[in-house]
Amino acid sequence: MTPADLAELLKTTAAAVLSEHGLDTSALPATVTVERPRNPDHGDYATNLALQLGKKVGANPRELAGWLAAALVQADGIAAADVAGPGFVNLRLDASAQNVLVANVIDAGRAYGHSQEFDENINLEFVSANPTGPIHIGGTRWAAVGDALGRLLSTQGAKVVREYYFNDHGAQIDRFSNSLIAAAKGDPTPDDGYAGDYIKDIAAQVLAKEPDALSLPDDEMRETFRAIGVDLMFTHIKASLHEFGTDFDVYTHEDSMHTSGRVEEAITKLRDAGKVYEKDGAVWLRTTDFGDDKDRVVIKSDGNPAYVAADIAYYLDKRERGFDLCIYMLGADHHGYIARLKAIASSLGEDPATVEVLIGQMVNLVRDGQPVRMSKRAGTVITLDDLVEAIGVDAARYSLIRSSVDTPIDIDLALWSSASSENPVYYVQYAHARLSALARNAAELGLAASTAHLELLTHEKEGVLIRNIGEFPRVLKTAAALREPHRVSRYLEDLAGDYHRFYDSCRVLPQGDEDPNDLHSARLALCDATRQVIANGLGILGVSAPERM
Structure with a gap:
């Protein structure tokens, strides 16, 4: 029985109990909350449903909890149901209901945890660094988090x-x-x-392609260095991102918004809707009508489009490409864009809910408690390449994803490059490698995993591990809804800890002259399921699941 199954059972049972006592069944919430108690002595799961319903239906919550517990204990798969506190119901599953999770994971494989919860076409824009230098550490955070969020939503x-x-x-x-x-x-x-060795390198490459560039007329010279230099810089950015494990489906050039006429089309649409006005020789958009802190200039007094003009055209372009939701992932200095982009959507007659803006906070690198000096190569910033060189791709991605994006983070280079249990990514990857080694050893002994006797998995540590495996679908659903992939990494660390404790308490393989038995096969199935969940979670983060370490 999965947590989702249990939630459905609770809802059905609660409806029957309310009806039996002449109470309003329409008060039932759409989603029933089922959680794992912090103290395992309280049971496998707990619900506050009686507390939610009591006041709404005019019943004492604790009395209602007693009715629920009495009905639930009669259901298949429920070993015990007890009332706690002012109206909580603690539940304990019988072994057969709990252990079916192991078989579910093995059957689903890579698809375990997947759902069809979000049937939307989503445009996820992230990184979008200016092509004037390598990707800095802030953009690197978005390269990791944005890619993980895309995988998670998928x-x-x-x-x-x-x-x-x-x-x-x-x-x-x-x-x-x-x-x-x-x-x-x-x-x-x-x-x-812009300073830094990379500028000298690109300038030399421009001259290698166009040896006479400096002798060209001024306008031609500037265009030559602009066109070739930007292309070289962007090629480097793409290569760095690809090596980091982040690839994009679409690259949209801001310049194309202007050269294609998209900017003019968008402004014409706003004019026709009466959303712009002229003042001081400029054209202004009435974004204050839709919650922005001030109106925005879209055409400057010199006749050239302001920066926001391309933003308007770009949003409209996304919507016309059929996206239900446009997610923008922006840096810490872009808070003003939240109201601005939503106001742009409203000005165009669109629902502002089609715009979602996530703001990422700063990243600092430290070693021995001291800030790491700036990159010589980039001149003034630490880059994606610097971070990967220092700790590797897996640790870099994991360290950037692991914390909520709305909090600044310090990355301790010594910690994240260490092969120790203190290093979170090493701790999770080591669990997967340990499980892979266990599977190899079992194969050498001729022992195969089997779900035929999962009822034998009755040890306390087995139960904890199984219940945590069962949480994975809900973790993914919640993380996707909240746009918080860091929840996946924290979950994996908890799961790895549960596995290590299980392994220390429950012998999986026969020892000495001991013959393999059904318990060994069942425990091996539990290990296979755990390995699958860890691999699935690391895959969402874009981090490798090594079989050997």
Whole structure:
């Protein structure tokens, strides 16, 4: 019996109990909460349903809990049901109902934990770093979290398109081009330019492709360094992301919003809807009508589109491509974009709920408690490549995903590069490797996993491990709904701990001259199920599940 099965049983039983006592069954919640008690002595699961219903139906919650417990204990799979506190019901499952989870996991394999909870077309835009330098550590956090969120939503039935918005239009590209030209000439970096060895490298590559670039007329020279330099930078960004395990389905160029006429189309639509006005020679969008803190200039007084004009066109482009939901993953300095993007949607006559903005906080690297110095190669920032070089892809991804994105994090390079149980990713991966070694050893002994006698799994540590395996689908559903993939990593650490404790208490393989028996086969099936869940969870995080360490 899975937690979902138990929740359904509770709902059905509660409806019967309310009806029997002449109480209003319409008060039943759509979703019944079933949780694992912190203290296992209280039972396998607990529910506060009686507390939820008592006031609504005019019944004493504890008395209602007693009625529920008396009815539940008669159901198949329920070994005991007890009332606790002001109206909690603690439940204990019988072995057969509990152990069916093991068979369910083995049967489902890689699909265990998947559902069709979110039947939506979702555009997930993340990273979208300017093509003026390598991806910095903040963008690296989004590269890990965004990719994991895309994988997570996909397991729950969403059709996810991962998109990178390539900011190749505007003043930052001019500064990038000027920096390349200065480096090519051997001049100092412009005051507002970009520094770092990578600028010198790209400038040299531009000259290798176009040896006469510096002798071209000024406009042609700038365009040559801009076009080739941006392409080289973006090629490097794509390669770094790919090596990091993050790939995108679509790359959209900001410049295309302007050259394709999309910006003009969007502004015309706003004009026709009466959402813009003119003041001081500029064209303004009335975003304050929809919750923004101030109206936004869309066409500047010099006749050129403001930055927000491309944002408007880009959102409209996404909606016209058929996306039900547009998720934007932005950096810590972009809080103002939440109201702005929702106001843009409303101004275009769209539901603001089609826009969702996630804000990621800062990342710091430390070693021995001290901040790590900036990257020499990038000039002023620590990059994705720096982090991967220091601790590897798996540790880098896991360390960035493990915490809620709305909190700043410090990554201790010594900890995350260590082969110890203190290193969270090592701890989880070691559990998978240990389970893989166990399966190999069992095969050498001729012992096969079997679900034929799962009723033999009655040890306390077996029960804890089985119940935690049963939580995996709910963890995925909750993490997807809240856009919090860090819940998956924390769950995996708990599961790995439960497995290590089970292994220390329950002998899985026969020893010495002992003949293999049904208990060995059942425990081996439990180990197979645990290994599958860990592999599934690590796969969502984009982290490898090694068979040897």
